[in-house]
Ligand SMILES: Nc1nc2c(c(=O)[nH]1)N[C@H]1C(S)=C(S)[C@@H](COP(=O)(O)OP(=O)(O)OC[C@H]3O[C@@H](n4cnc5c(N)ncnc54)[C@H](O)[C@@H]3O)O[C@H]1N2
């Protein structure tokens with residue numbers, strides 16, 4: 477079988493574009509890699525209470541519902557003063573949460589707490605440790621007092637209506653805090669795409685030691701939490717063995733946004749993924765990728781309706797197996813939105829490669845998130861390249877360097893289990909200290925758990941230092 481392997485960068489772009497494009501409605505001949513870089517999430521947004529929004533993606537920009545701070549506020553515990561000192565210390569104080577305090581007269585000072593509303597006509601706040609009151613009740617400052625010092629003026633952080641975060645931002649704990657501060661009780665979020673995992677292979681055991689030629693299923697335990705960390709809602713994990721009819725029925729019956737299969741992508745006697753997709757009339761968007769490990773990985777768009785009822789081959793198509801699928805529920809229900817299938821190779825590290833090459837960008841696209849911004853880290857050591865294909869090599873990020881890890885064979889998980897990411901090594905290899913793109917693992921330390929930051933545009937958070 478001579479398939480044309482898609483170059484690795486194009487495969488990733490095609491997977492992301494497939495997610496954002498709602499491509500099932502595209503005319504035939506549509507190229508998923510020409511879809512826009514961002515799009516509304518493929519599933520309708522909903523308003524979620526703040527705790528439920530964690531880990532989802534903003535379906536609309538976050539706009540400030542209030543000025544922040546919403547009133548002039550003291551940055552320190554100390555004294556609010558009016559005019560030049562020394563000042564007459566008033567007997568009462570102003571606490572955070574207190575309603576509008578009395579205005580200060582020229583020459584007066586009042587004790588004030590951090591976060592308290594500044595009395596009208598205050599010129600500065602003096603920290604308590606920088607002032608003292610004499611026995612006549614006069615307040616003296618130990619340093620020059622600069623007008624406005626230690627006052628956080630209203631709207632210092634944002635004005636009502638300012639755009640705080642763009643659509644497509646992942647809701648992190650910090651985003652929840654910002655949203656609450658800015659006045660939100662609920663957030664418009666895209667639902668997480670649903671994913672069903674189908675584990676193929678008669679040789680797989682679900683407990684105990686490998687024996688009699690059979691091995692433990694490593695992917696059933698690994699993929700659901702990994703897909704969850706990539707933004708999916710895994711609705712089911714089914715172990716199907718190596719039966720063509722069972723696979724066809726499971727694909728036909730599924731209502732998940734994405735089906736992830738493991739194994740059966742190659743052309744061996746029990747590799748049923750391609751025949752099942754053919755029989756379903758699926759559109760193969762990516763059929764093999766020029767990447768090691770994992771080159772048999774594939775991405776297909778499943779048809780909205782059946783091309784043939786179960787058990788009957790459509791014209792010109794072979795049935796999936798010797799017998800018609802026995803399950804009467806296996807008819808293809810019409811689907812409102814496109815469904816996709818990511819076929820991961822069975823070798824476990826090859827499956828990880830497929831997960832990060834195809835599933836991760838697809839899920840981002842489905843949630844309405846932009847493609848992950850690439851970033852590079854210099855390699856500590858030389859890495860051999862494949863002559864034609866990209867290699868994905870587990871690395872640990874130590875100091876400024878990505879250290880290539882051993883045990884990186886396609887059937888091995890020992891390297892990836894201690895990795896922070898996968899280094900993208902272009903054909904021909906990469907030399908010591910050469911910068912290479914890193915694909916983060918969701919729990920990796922290279923860039924943190926919640927993905928890359930958005931700069932937020934010209935008014936984003938990176939332009940100004942603000943500290944007290
Ligand atoms: N003639 C060719 N044979 C193979 C090619 C090829 O190009 N031509 N490619 C090889 C590569 S590369 C890979 S990767 C595998 C992919 O094969 P499949 O996706 O069909 O996977 P299987 O044959 O079902 O399994 C491969 C291997 O992985 C083990 N496996 C499967 N599932 C699991 C699991 N859940 N947990 C742990 N291990 C699993 C399985 O026992 C096999 O050892 O094809 C090569 N062959």
Ligand code: MOO
Nearest residue numbers: 769770771826886
């Ligand atoms: O996909 Mo395979 O050997 O490259 O594991």
